[in-house]
Amino acid sequence: MTRQEILREQYEDALFALLMDRMICAEGERLLEENERLKSDPNAEIPEKLMKRCRKVIAREYAKKHFTSVRHFSVKLFQKAAIITLTGMLFFTGALAASETLRNSTINLIVEAFEDHTNYRFDGLQKEDFMLEFEVGWIPEGFVLKEKNCNEHSAWAYYERSMGDILTIDISAVDENSILGVDTEDTISEDLTIKGRTANLVTKDCLKIIMPLPERKQLLLIALWTDDSLRGREEIIRIAENITLL
Protein backbone atom coordinates (compact mmCIF):
# COMPACT_ATOMS: atom_id res chain seq x y z
CA MET A 1 0.00 0.00 0.00
CA THR A 2 1.21 3.45 -0.79
CA ARG A 3 1.29 6.19 1.82
CA GLN A 4 -1.64 7.86 0.05
CA GLU A 5 -3.68 4.66 0.27
CA ILE A 6 -2.89 4.19 3.92
CA LEU A 7 -3.88 7.77 4.73
CA ARG A 8 -7.07 7.43 2.75
CA GLU A 9 -7.96 4.25 4.61
CA GLN A 10 -7.38 5.97 7.95
CA TYR A 11 -9.46 8.89 6.78
CA GLU A 12 -12.32 6.67 5.69
CA ASP A 13 -12.14 4.79 8.95
CA ALA A 14 -12.39 7.98 11.00
CA LEU A 15 -15.19 9.39 8.88
CA PHE A 16 -17.08 6.16 9.03
CA ALA A 17 -16.66 5.96 12.78
CA LEU A 18 -18.29 9.39 13.02
CA LEU A 19 -21.12 8.41 10.71
CA MET A 20 -21.73 5.17 12.54
CA ASP A 21 -21.74 6.93 15.88
CA ARG A 22 -24.44 9.27 14.61
CA MET A 23 -26.37 6.37 13.18
CA ILE A 24 -26.07 4.29 16.36
CA CYS A 25 -27.42 7.14 18.45
CA ALA A 26 -30.42 7.61 16.14
CA GLU A 27 -31.00 3.87 15.90
CA GLY A 28 -30.67 3.54 19.66
CA GLU A 29 -33.34 6.18 20.27
CA ARG A 30 -35.64 4.33 17.90
CA LEU A 31 -34.91 1.02 19.60
CA LEU A 32 -35.66 2.47 23.02
CA GLU A 33 -39.05 3.61 21.72
CA GLU A 34 -39.59 0.19 20.18
CA ASN A 35 -38.72 -1.42 23.49
CA GLU A 36 -41.27 0.71 25.30
CA ARG A 37 -43.90 -0.15 22.69
CA LEU A 38 -43.14 -3.87 23.08
CA LYS A 39 -43.41 -3.62 26.86
CA SER A 40 -46.99 -2.45 26.54
CA ASP A 41 -47.88 -4.95 23.81
CA PRO A 42 -49.51 -8.04 25.36
CA ASN A 43 -48.65 -10.04 22.22
CA ALA A 44 -44.96 -9.42 22.82
CA GLU A 45 -45.08 -10.80 26.36
CA ILE A 46 -42.42 -13.42 27.05
CA PRO A 47 -43.42 -16.54 29.00
CA GLU A 48 -42.18 -16.52 32.58
CA LYS A 49 -40.43 -19.90 32.19
CA LEU A 50 -38.24 -18.40 29.45
CA MET A 51 -37.52 -15.40 31.64
CA LYS A 52 -36.54 -17.69 34.48
CA ARG A 53 -34.19 -19.72 32.32
CA CYS A 54 -32.46 -16.59 31.06
CA ARG A 55 -31.99 -15.34 34.62
CA LYS A 56 -30.46 -18.70 35.42
CA VAL A 57 -28.08 -18.33 32.49
CA ILE A 58 -26.88 -15.03 33.94
CA ALA A 59 -26.44 -16.56 37.39
CA ARG A 60 -24.64 -19.56 35.92
CA GLU A 61 -22.25 -17.47 33.85
CA TYR A 62 -21.35 -15.42 36.88
CA ALA A 63 -20.91 -18.60 38.89
CA LYS A 64 -18.35 -19.71 36.32
CA LYS A 65 -16.65 -16.33 36.37
CA HIS A 66 -16.58 -16.21 40.13
CA PHE A 67 -15.24 -19.70 40.36
CA THR A 68 -12.19 -18.81 38.34
CA SER A 69 -11.59 -15.49 40.04
CA VAL A 70 -12.87 -15.54 43.60
CA ARG A 71 -10.64 -18.30 44.82
CA HIS A 72 -7.62 -16.18 43.94
CA PHE A 73 -8.69 -13.64 46.54
CA SER A 74 -6.38 -13.54 49.48
CA VAL A 75 -7.91 -14.48 52.78
CA LYS A 76 -6.50 -11.31 54.27
CA LEU A 77 -8.63 -9.24 51.95
CA PHE A 78 -11.61 -11.35 52.77
CA GLN A 79 -11.06 -10.93 56.49
CA LYS A 80 -10.70 -7.18 56.14
CA ALA A 81 -13.95 -7.03 54.27
CA ALA A 82 -15.58 -9.09 56.96
CA ILE A 83 -14.44 -6.70 59.67
CA ILE A 84 -15.74 -3.77 57.67
CA THR A 85 -19.07 -5.51 57.44
CA LEU A 86 -19.17 -6.07 61.16
CA THR A 87 -18.43 -2.38 61.76
CA GLY A 88 -21.20 -1.59 59.31
CA MET A 89 -23.54 -3.75 61.31
CA LEU A 90 -22.80 -1.76 64.47
CA PHE A 91 -23.52 1.52 62.77
CA PHE A 92 -26.40 0.51 60.58
CA THR A 93 -28.45 -1.76 62.73
CA GLY A 94 -31.50 0.38 61.98
CA ALA A 95 -31.10 -0.18 58.27
CA LEU A 96 -30.76 -3.89 58.90
CA ALA A 97 -33.93 -4.17 60.88
CA ALA A 98 -34.77 -7.46 59.27
CA SER A 99 -31.55 -9.05 60.45
CA GLU A 100 -31.33 -11.39 63.37
CA THR A 101 -28.50 -13.07 65.20
CA LEU A 102 -28.89 -16.55 66.41
CA ARG A 103 -26.36 -17.74 68.91
CA ASN A 104 -26.14 -21.35 69.77
CA SER A 105 -23.99 -21.56 72.88
CA THR A 106 -23.49 -25.28 72.64
CA ILE A 107 -21.88 -25.38 69.26
CA ASN A 108 -20.74 -21.78 69.13
CA LEU A 109 -22.01 -21.31 65.65
CA ILE A 110 -23.21 -17.80 64.89
CA VAL A 111 -25.58 -17.36 62.01
CA GLU A 112 -26.41 -13.81 61.07
CA ALA A 113 -29.29 -13.60 58.64
CA PHE A 114 -29.52 -10.36 56.67
CA GLU A 115 -31.94 -9.35 53.97
CA ASP A 116 -29.63 -10.36 51.19
CA HIS A 117 -27.14 -12.79 52.67
CA THR A 118 -26.38 -14.97 55.67
CA ASN A 119 -23.10 -14.90 57.55
CA TYR A 120 -21.61 -17.91 59.26
CA ARG A 121 -18.84 -17.81 61.86
CA PHE A 122 -17.69 -19.83 64.79
CA ASP A 123 -16.90 -18.48 68.17
CA GLY A 124 -15.02 -19.53 71.31
CA LEU A 125 -13.64 -22.87 70.33
CA GLN A 126 -10.10 -24.04 70.76
CA LYS A 127 -8.35 -24.12 67.46
CA GLU A 128 -7.81 -27.63 66.26
CA ASP A 129 -6.26 -28.77 63.07
CA PHE A 130 -8.80 -30.49 60.93
CA MET A 131 -7.96 -31.41 57.40
CA LEU A 132 -9.61 -29.52 54.61
CA GLU A 133 -10.30 -32.56 52.58
CA PHE A 134 -13.34 -34.46 51.47
CA GLU A 135 -14.24 -37.37 49.28
CA VAL A 136 -17.20 -37.27 46.94
CA GLY A 137 -18.91 -40.64 46.99
CA TRP A 138 -21.57 -39.91 44.42
CA ILE A 139 -22.28 -37.30 41.77
CA PRO A 140 -25.14 -37.23 39.27
CA GLU A 141 -24.57 -38.88 35.91
CA GLY A 142 -22.98 -36.72 33.26
CA PHE A 143 -20.97 -34.44 35.52
CA VAL A 144 -17.30 -34.24 34.71
CA LEU A 145 -14.71 -33.02 37.18
CA LYS A 146 -13.11 -29.86 35.78
CA GLU A 147 -11.08 -28.78 38.74
CA LYS A 148 -10.18 -30.01 42.19
CA ASN A 149 -7.90 -27.90 44.27
CA CYS A 150 -7.21 -26.48 47.69
CA ASN A 151 -5.43 -23.71 49.49
CA GLU A 152 -4.75 -22.96 53.14
CA HIS A 153 -8.38 -22.12 53.88
CA SER A 154 -10.47 -24.01 51.34
CA ALA A 155 -10.75 -27.14 49.30
CA TRP A 156 -13.08 -27.33 46.36
CA ALA A 157 -14.22 -29.38 43.41
CA TYR A 158 -15.89 -28.03 40.28
CA TYR A 159 -17.90 -30.15 37.86
CA GLU A 160 -19.81 -29.45 34.65
CA ARG A 161 -22.24 -31.39 32.54
CA SER A 162 -24.02 -30.70 29.27
CA MET A 163 -26.68 -27.97 29.06
CA GLY A 164 -24.53 -25.78 31.29
CA ASP A 165 -25.22 -27.55 34.59
CA ILE A 166 -22.61 -26.82 37.22
CA LEU A 167 -21.83 -28.51 40.51
CA THR A 168 -19.45 -27.05 43.06
CA ILE A 169 -18.43 -28.53 46.38
CA ASP A 170 -16.43 -26.48 48.82
CA ILE A 171 -15.22 -26.88 52.34
CA SER A 172 -13.85 -23.77 54.00
CA ALA A 173 -12.25 -23.10 57.35
CA VAL A 174 -13.53 -20.15 59.33
CA ASP A 175 -11.32 -18.77 62.12
CA GLU A 176 -12.34 -16.18 64.70
CA ASN A 177 -11.64 -13.26 62.42
CA SER A 178 -13.43 -14.64 59.41
CA ILE A 179 -16.99 -14.75 58.25
CA LEU A 180 -18.41 -16.74 55.41
CA GLY A 181 -21.24 -14.95 53.72
CA VAL A 182 -23.71 -16.83 51.57
CA ASP A 183 -26.14 -15.11 49.23
CA THR A 184 -29.60 -15.88 50.58
CA GLU A 185 -31.58 -12.96 49.15
CA ASP A 186 -35.10 -13.89 47.94
CA THR A 187 -34.48 -17.55 48.54
CA ILE A 188 -36.57 -20.48 49.64
CA SER A 189 -34.95 -22.04 52.65
CA GLU A 190 -35.46 -25.55 53.96
CA ASP A 191 -33.94 -27.17 57.04
CA LEU A 192 -32.50 -30.63 56.53
CA THR A 193 -30.77 -33.25 58.57
CA ILE A 194 -28.03 -35.01 56.65
CA LYS A 195 -26.06 -37.78 58.34
CA GLY A 196 -27.10 -36.39 61.70
CA ARG A 197 -25.98 -32.88 60.92
CA THR A 198 -28.15 -29.81 60.53
CA ALA A 199 -28.02 -28.33 57.07
CA ASN A 200 -29.86 -25.71 55.13
CA LEU A 201 -31.08 -26.13 51.55
CA VAL A 202 -31.41 -22.77 49.86
CA THR A 203 -33.09 -22.41 46.47
CA LYS A 204 -32.64 -19.38 44.27
CA ASP A 205 -30.83 -19.33 40.91
CA CYS A 206 -29.27 -22.55 42.02
CA LEU A 207 -29.65 -25.08 44.82
CA LYS A 208 -27.25 -24.74 47.73
CA ILE A 209 -26.71 -26.92 50.73
CA ILE A 210 -24.98 -25.14 53.58
CA MET A 211 -23.73 -27.40 56.31
CA PRO A 212 -21.82 -25.92 59.26
CA LEU A 213 -19.26 -28.22 60.84
CA PRO A 214 -18.74 -26.49 64.21
CA GLU A 215 -16.29 -28.97 65.74
CA ARG A 216 -14.03 -28.46 62.73
CA LYS A 217 -14.73 -24.71 62.39
CA GLN A 218 -15.56 -25.43 58.79
CA LEU A 219 -18.45 -24.92 56.46
CA LEU A 220 -19.42 -27.34 53.75
CA LEU A 221 -21.16 -25.78 50.78
CA ILE A 222 -22.58 -27.60 47.80
CA ALA A 223 -24.15 -25.71 44.92
CA LEU A 224 -25.93 -27.11 41.92
CA TRP A 225 -27.03 -25.09 38.90
CA THR A 226 -29.61 -26.98 36.89
CA ASP A 227 -32.85 -26.22 35.08
CA ASP A 228 -34.63 -29.14 36.74
CA SER A 229 -34.90 -27.97 40.33
CA LEU A 230 -37.05 -30.92 41.38
CA ARG A 231 -34.52 -33.49 40.23
CA GLY A 232 -31.76 -31.13 41.38
CA ARG A 233 -33.10 -31.19 44.94
CA GLU A 234 -32.86 -34.97 45.11
CA GLU A 235 -29.42 -34.91 43.53
CA ILE A 236 -27.89 -32.30 45.79
CA ILE A 237 -29.16 -34.06 48.92
CA ARG A 238 -27.74 -37.35 47.69
CA ILE A 239 -24.41 -35.65 46.93
CA ALA A 240 -24.31 -34.26 50.48
CA GLU A 241 -25.17 -37.66 51.96
CA ASN A 242 -22.26 -39.22 50.15
CA ILE A 243 -19.53 -36.79 51.06
CA THR A 244 -16.94 -38.09 53.47
CA LEU A 245 -14.96 -35.58 55.50
CA LEU A 246 -11.33 -36.57 55.94
Add this chain to the structure above:
Amino acid sequence: MLAFIETLAEDPSDQDFIRDIYEQFYHLMYFTAQKYFKNMDICEEIVQDSLVRLIKQVAALRSLANPYRAAYITSTVRNTAINYLKISQKLNNLVTTLDDEESLELQSPLLSIDEQLLQMEQKEMLVRVLESLSEDDRILLEGKYVLEQSDRDLAALLGCKPSSIRMKLTRARRRALNLIVKEVNLTG
Protein backbone atom coordinates in the same frame (compact mmCIF):
# COMPACT_ATOMS: atom_id res chain seq x y z
CA MET B 1 -13.21 -19.86 48.17
CA LEU B 2 -15.91 -20.97 45.82
CA ALA B 3 -18.38 -19.20 43.63
CA PHE B 4 -21.41 -19.52 45.78
CA ILE B 5 -19.69 -18.12 48.79
CA GLU B 6 -20.41 -14.49 48.30
CA THR B 7 -17.20 -13.18 49.75
CA LEU B 8 -17.91 -9.78 51.14
CA ALA B 9 -15.04 -8.29 49.20
CA GLU B 10 -16.66 -9.35 45.94
CA ASP B 11 -18.55 -6.73 44.00
CA PRO B 12 -21.70 -8.38 42.72
CA SER B 13 -22.84 -5.31 40.83
CA ASP B 14 -21.86 -6.65 37.38
CA GLN B 15 -24.30 -9.50 37.77
CA ASP B 16 -27.00 -7.15 39.01
CA PHE B 17 -26.24 -4.81 36.15
CA ILE B 18 -26.62 -7.56 33.53
CA ARG B 19 -29.80 -8.77 35.22
CA ASP B 20 -31.19 -5.24 35.12
CA ILE B 21 -30.19 -4.90 31.47
CA TYR B 22 -32.00 -8.14 30.73
CA GLU B 23 -35.13 -7.05 32.61
CA GLN B 24 -35.09 -3.74 30.77
CA PHE B 25 -34.40 -5.06 27.26
CA TYR B 26 -35.69 -8.61 27.04
CA HIS B 27 -38.63 -7.57 24.88
CA LEU B 28 -36.28 -6.02 22.39
CA MET B 29 -33.92 -8.98 22.53
CA TYR B 30 -36.66 -11.51 21.76
CA PHE B 31 -38.19 -9.18 19.17
CA THR B 32 -34.83 -8.97 17.37
CA ALA B 33 -34.29 -12.74 17.51
CA GLN B 34 -37.82 -13.30 16.19
CA LYS B 35 -36.97 -11.37 13.05
CA TYR B 36 -34.75 -14.30 12.14
CA PHE B 37 -36.52 -17.26 13.73
CA LYS B 38 -40.16 -17.91 14.55
CA ASN B 39 -39.38 -20.88 16.77
CA MET B 40 -39.36 -19.64 20.35
CA ASP B 41 -36.93 -22.34 21.49
CA ILE B 42 -34.34 -21.09 19.02
CA CYS B 43 -35.06 -17.47 19.95
CA GLU B 44 -34.51 -18.37 23.57
CA GLU B 45 -31.18 -19.98 22.70
CA ILE B 46 -30.16 -16.87 20.76
CA VAL B 47 -31.13 -14.59 23.64
CA GLN B 48 -29.21 -16.78 26.07
CA ASP B 49 -26.12 -16.81 23.84
CA SER B 50 -26.42 -13.05 23.49
CA LEU B 51 -26.53 -12.69 27.26
CA VAL B 52 -23.32 -14.70 27.55
CA ARG B 53 -21.71 -12.36 24.99
CA LEU B 54 -22.99 -9.30 26.81
CA ILE B 55 -21.61 -10.60 30.10
CA LYS B 56 -18.18 -10.78 28.46
CA GLN B 57 -18.59 -7.17 27.32
CA VAL B 58 -20.05 -5.80 30.54
CA ALA B 59 -17.42 -3.08 30.88
CA ALA B 60 -18.16 -1.74 27.41
CA LEU B 61 -21.88 -2.00 28.02
CA ARG B 62 -21.62 -0.05 31.25
CA SER B 63 -19.78 2.79 29.57
CA LEU B 64 -22.55 3.41 27.04
CA ALA B 65 -25.42 5.86 27.28
CA ASN B 66 -28.86 4.29 26.97
CA PRO B 67 -29.48 4.74 23.20
CA TYR B 68 -26.03 3.35 22.41
CA ARG B 69 -26.68 0.53 24.85
CA ALA B 70 -29.94 -0.37 23.09
CA ALA B 71 -28.12 -0.42 19.76
CA TYR B 72 -25.30 -2.50 21.23
CA ILE B 73 -27.68 -5.08 22.68
CA THR B 74 -29.73 -5.29 19.50
CA SER B 75 -26.62 -5.61 17.41
CA THR B 76 -25.36 -8.41 19.65
CA VAL B 77 -28.63 -10.33 19.32
CA ARG B 78 -28.72 -9.77 15.58
CA ASN B 79 -25.14 -10.98 15.13
CA THR B 80 -25.84 -14.01 17.29
CA ALA B 81 -28.93 -14.83 15.23
CA ILE B 82 -27.08 -14.44 11.95
CA ASN B 83 -24.27 -16.56 13.28
CA TYR B 84 -26.80 -19.18 14.29
CA LEU B 85 -28.25 -19.08 10.78
CA LYS B 86 -24.83 -19.49 9.28
CA ILE B 87 -23.94 -22.37 11.53
CA SER B 88 -27.11 -24.14 10.56
CA GLN B 89 -26.14 -23.51 6.94
CA LYS B 90 -29.41 -21.86 6.14
CA LEU B 91 -27.83 -18.73 4.85
CA ASN B 92 -25.33 -20.33 2.54
CA ASN B 93 -27.26 -19.70 -0.62
CA LEU B 94 -28.70 -16.39 0.38
CA VAL B 95 -25.59 -14.40 1.16
CA THR B 96 -22.84 -13.68 -1.29
CA THR B 97 -19.64 -13.90 0.68
CA LEU B 98 -17.13 -11.16 0.36
CA ASP B 99 -14.55 -13.74 -0.66
CA ASP B 100 -16.33 -13.93 -3.97
CA GLU B 101 -15.73 -10.27 -4.43
CA GLU B 102 -12.02 -10.14 -3.86
CA SER B 103 -11.46 -8.60 -7.27
CA LEU B 104 -14.08 -5.94 -6.80
CA GLU B 105 -12.58 -2.49 -6.87
CA LEU B 106 -14.57 0.30 -5.32
CA GLN B 107 -13.79 3.91 -5.69
CA SER B 108 -13.73 5.98 -2.54
CA PRO B 109 -16.51 8.54 -2.78
CA LEU B 110 -15.35 10.53 0.19
CA LEU B 111 -13.27 13.39 -0.90
CA SER B 112 -16.11 15.29 -2.49
CA ILE B 113 -18.81 14.70 0.10
CA ASP B 114 -17.25 14.42 3.51
CA GLU B 115 -18.37 17.79 4.74
CA GLN B 116 -21.91 17.15 3.57
CA LEU B 117 -21.93 13.84 5.37
CA LEU B 118 -20.59 15.13 8.62
CA GLN B 119 -23.08 17.94 8.75
CA MET B 120 -26.18 16.17 7.60
CA GLU B 121 -28.96 15.55 10.02
CA GLN B 122 -30.58 12.74 8.08
CA LYS B 123 -29.81 10.02 10.57
CA GLU B 124 -32.67 7.89 9.33
CA MET B 125 -30.94 7.75 6.00
CA LEU B 126 -27.87 6.22 7.61
CA VAL B 127 -30.01 3.61 9.26
CA ARG B 128 -31.67 2.89 5.92
CA VAL B 129 -28.31 2.52 4.23
CA LEU B 130 -27.04 0.12 6.84
CA GLU B 131 -30.18 -1.94 6.56
CA SER B 132 -29.79 -2.19 2.81
CA LEU B 133 -26.28 -3.63 3.04
CA SER B 134 -25.60 -7.35 2.83
CA GLU B 135 -25.56 -9.30 6.10
CA ASP B 136 -21.81 -9.70 5.93
CA ASP B 137 -21.20 -5.99 5.40
CA ARG B 138 -23.49 -5.21 8.28
CA ILE B 139 -21.79 -7.72 10.56
CA LEU B 140 -18.45 -6.18 9.65
CA LEU B 141 -19.47 -2.57 10.14
CA GLU B 142 -21.52 -3.14 13.28
CA GLY B 143 -18.85 -5.43 14.66
CA LYS B 144 -16.16 -2.87 14.06
CA TYR B 145 -17.95 0.35 14.98
CA VAL B 146 -20.71 -0.69 17.39
CA LEU B 147 -19.41 -3.77 19.16
CA GLU B 148 -15.73 -2.88 18.74
CA GLN B 149 -14.85 -6.47 17.95
CA SER B 150 -11.33 -7.49 17.06
CA ASP B 151 -10.32 -8.64 13.58
CA ARG B 152 -10.05 -12.14 15.01
CA ASP B 153 -13.63 -12.11 16.30
CA LEU B 154 -14.92 -10.71 13.03
CA ALA B 155 -12.98 -13.31 11.09
CA ALA B 156 -14.53 -16.07 13.19
CA LEU B 157 -18.00 -14.69 12.47
CA LEU B 158 -17.39 -14.46 8.75
CA GLY B 159 -15.36 -17.63 8.39
CA CYS B 160 -12.27 -15.98 6.93
CA LYS B 161 -8.73 -15.15 7.96
CA PRO B 162 -8.16 -12.25 10.37
CA SER B 163 -5.67 -10.81 7.91
CA SER B 164 -8.39 -10.32 5.30
CA ILE B 165 -10.67 -8.32 7.61
CA ARG B 166 -8.97 -5.01 6.92
CA MET B 167 -9.61 -5.25 3.19
CA LYS B 168 -13.16 -6.50 3.70
CA LEU B 169 -13.83 -3.57 5.98
CA THR B 170 -12.48 -1.12 3.45
CA ARG B 171 -14.78 -2.57 0.82
CA ALA B 172 -17.78 -2.65 3.13
CA ARG B 173 -17.21 0.98 4.09
CA ARG B 174 -16.98 2.02 0.48
CA ARG B 175 -20.10 0.13 -0.45
CA ALA B 176 -21.91 1.87 2.40
CA LEU B 177 -20.52 5.26 1.47
CA ASN B 178 -21.47 4.78 -2.16
CA LEU B 179 -25.03 4.08 -1.04
CA ILE B 180 -24.94 7.20 1.12
CA VAL B 181 -23.77 9.27 -1.83
CA LYS B 182 -26.67 7.93 -3.88
CA GLU B 183 -29.10 8.84 -1.10
CA VAL B 184 -27.58 12.29 -0.74
CA ASN B 185 -27.87 12.87 -4.47
CA LEU B 186 -31.45 11.62 -4.50
CA THR B 187 -32.55 13.83 -1.65
CA GLY B 188 -30.81 16.78 -3.24
